[in-house]
């Protein structure tokens with residue numbers, strides 16, 4: 086510090102009162118972070134610190150290599166104690182990252198945690214103006230000025246402590262959801278599992294064997310599915326969807342629609358006599374069109390719950406009012422065509438979203454001729470054709486004629502790593518599932534010839550590279566580097582010729598195959614989109630759910646109390662899905678074990694003297710937080726029900742009387758930022774040093 | 782260095798000032814993503830974080846113009862994606878109101894934008910700023926004869 090005077094508390098007292106508005110000039114400390122070279126490599130942090138020190142209200146400004154480190158935080162605590170700092174400005178990364186860190190820090194020094202303001206000079210300055218160092222420095226300086234001006238107007242707030250309902254909602258019953266539900270239930274929490282399909286199991290239930298170890302998918306999954314359905318702490322709501330979620334961490338109110346399956350779950354024993362009697366045959370979605378089912382069905386033999394469901398769209402009774410053969414066949418009178426959807430209301434403390442993925446659907450008129458040629462199939466379809474309980478009993482056949490394919494090609498990266506269709510990401514499982522399926526085919530039929538067209542083979546997991554080498558060396562599967570340019574079907578033999586540039590040979594080749602398997606990538610599921618909307622979750626550019634921090638908070642979302650697991654968060658294999666599910670379960674358990682959480686006190690409040698009771702706020706609030714009440718003095722006034730207020734501030738922006746204050750984002754605070762941003766003088770809130778100058 | 786000449790080349794030119802109100806959940810996160818992915822845009826913008834774009838009182842926008850802003854952006858979540866259910870619907874309505882008001886005050890329409898920017902749209906945030914800066918550079922400061930009223 087060049088000027089020692091502002092450190093002197095007696096001086097502060099002299100100048101505490103503002104000329105107008107009576108605002109007490111608080112003592113502000115500014116802490117500028119270099120973030121190693123992340124900020125300091127672009128922004129001249131020393132200069133920013135110096136300029137900050139000269140601002141009104143600022144009594145101390147420090148620069149640190151890493152303000153978030155122990156040393157950096159200790160510096161803040163020391164400054165608060167030594168200089169009597171009352172408001173803290175940290176100019177560093179985004180508040181979305183480290184606001185909680187620094188709130189904790191200043192609280193340790195005895196300050197109210199809401200007296201912190203973070204100035205974002207990394208994500209919104211150094212990182213985006215890397216080539217314009219001088220201008221970035223100038224901008225950082227101005228941002229700090231805005232921050233100081235807002236910080237000086239911050240008011241202490243008391244965080245609200247709310248009880249946490251010791252129960253959890255798990256949305257999606259794939260392997261991730263199943264694992265998360267079991268873990269939470271085993272910790273003693275009540276779990277509601279909502280699955281939109283008639284059975285849990287997700288995509289894993291459709292797979293044949295699983296890489297890298299070759300375990301049969303359903304053999305390792307089915308015991309978990311059964312355990313879930315029998316667990317005393319778990320309520321399984323299958324064939325159900327979440328319609329509405331209200332509330333906040335610890336206290337979510339969930340409305341679930343249990344779709345009518347036209348079979349009473351408590352009466353059905355899963356014997357299948359009804360399906361035998363049913364005269365309607367349709368394609369079974371579970372077999373991706375290769376097998377058939379009845380209009381009353383279970384999607385696969387190991388379904389959980391093992392309860393039949395009537396597919397209303399195809400059931401004769403719903404068309405003609407006749408038939409009822411299934412109902413006549415059922416000895417338990419479980420079938421009820423008059424059944425209605427049911428609404429179930431749940432109260433839960435936490436929510437885990439595990440709504441999985443779908444596979445990319447090749448383009449209608451695309452290069453790979455998926456829609457035109459019978460013998461071009463997807464990887465997931467191949468899984469069904471290889472599966473012992475699948476439509477062909479595990480015998481791989483050509484869809485066109487049911488014959489055994491002798492030459493098979495896999496085409497990798499279909500719908501992945503392709504900028505043209507805006508799917509830039511790697512789906513992480515396609516290399517390995519193609520390799521796995523090549524091995525399975527070679528084990529069944531050693532005389533098959535298999536070629537894999539690839540761009541790069543990504544065999545990054547435990548045991549993956551080993552499997553890749555085995556398949557190359559032991560089974561002589563051929564790997565061809567190059568993206569096929571053209572596929573052509575022979576109209577009589579239905580064989581497919583692939584024309585490709587083989588980049589390792591530097592040659593264009595044409596090869597003919599009996600069957601072509603497209604290794605289609607993973608895309609966000611429709612179910613994810615709908616629950617994402619209901620909950621208001623954000624996504625990353627690939628469309629999968631965004632985690633709260635890509636490295637450090639991998640299963641939390643931006644929404645407190647809502648966690649994400651499995652492929653809903655991004656493409657991943659089963660071991661990673663399970664690991665993430667376990668992480669989500671333990672993250673969700675933390676507040677439930679603690680039984681209470683503190684939630685942000687960023688609510689609105691009404692100044693009764695200004696309020697004229699017009700009721701506009703009542704009309705605008707989507708949460709029903711403001712209500713009109715009759716006050717003692719007579720007349721009606723608005724009042725905010727704190728527990729319902731989410732702090733969006735819409736009411737404050739609309740109030741014609743300016744009677745509503747939105748805490749932490751008050752009119753005065755926002756105006757002060759606007760003034761500072763535009764280099765204007767805010768008459769109402771002149772700084773300490775100005776006042777000092779006036780006094781002395 | 783290429784960057785240096787670029788920098789000095791712009792030094793003397795008119796530097797428009799933009800105030801952007803960004804909602805915490807979508808557009809502020811989008812602006813953060815622009816940073817994390819190192820997308821570059823001109824440093825003319827000053828972001829004011831609000832929890833919801835619905836918090837932005839039209840008076841804030843008018844005040845910004847009155848104090849010398851050359852452009853103002855109000856950015857929120859995409860329609861139907863609002864973290865607070867429907868805050869952005871109110872933003873849209875206020876945006877329409879502001880547009881017609883500013884038009885009457887003689888302020889060119891490209892000086893005020895309501896944009897929907899998702900947390901995943903770092904690129905859109907950067908492009909929005911770039912576009913406004915280049916338009917404002919062509920336009921120059923707001924005309925003296927028609928100053929905005931508060």
Ligand SMILES: Cc1cc2nc3c(=O)[nH]c(=O)nc-3n(C[C@H](O)[C@H](O)[C@H](O)COP(=O)(O)OP(=O)(O)OC[C@H]3O[C@@H](n4cnc5c(N)ncnc54)[C@H](O)[C@@H]3O)c2cc1C
Nearest residue numbers: 257259260261281287288295296441442612651652658659
């Ligand atoms: C062809 C292929 C082969 C593969 N082979 C392997 C392998 O060998 N080894 C391996 O480790 N991995 C493999 N994988 C990857 C594996 O399938 C995934 O890692 C795993 O299935 C992810 O599980 P999940 O629970 O996240 O998602 P999913 O299995 O997709 O489960 C999601 C569940 O949520 C339900 N749901 C969705 N939306 C909603 C909603 N709104 N409300 C209620 N319920 C909803 C769905 O119906 C589904 O039951 C393969 C993938 C493919 C495509």
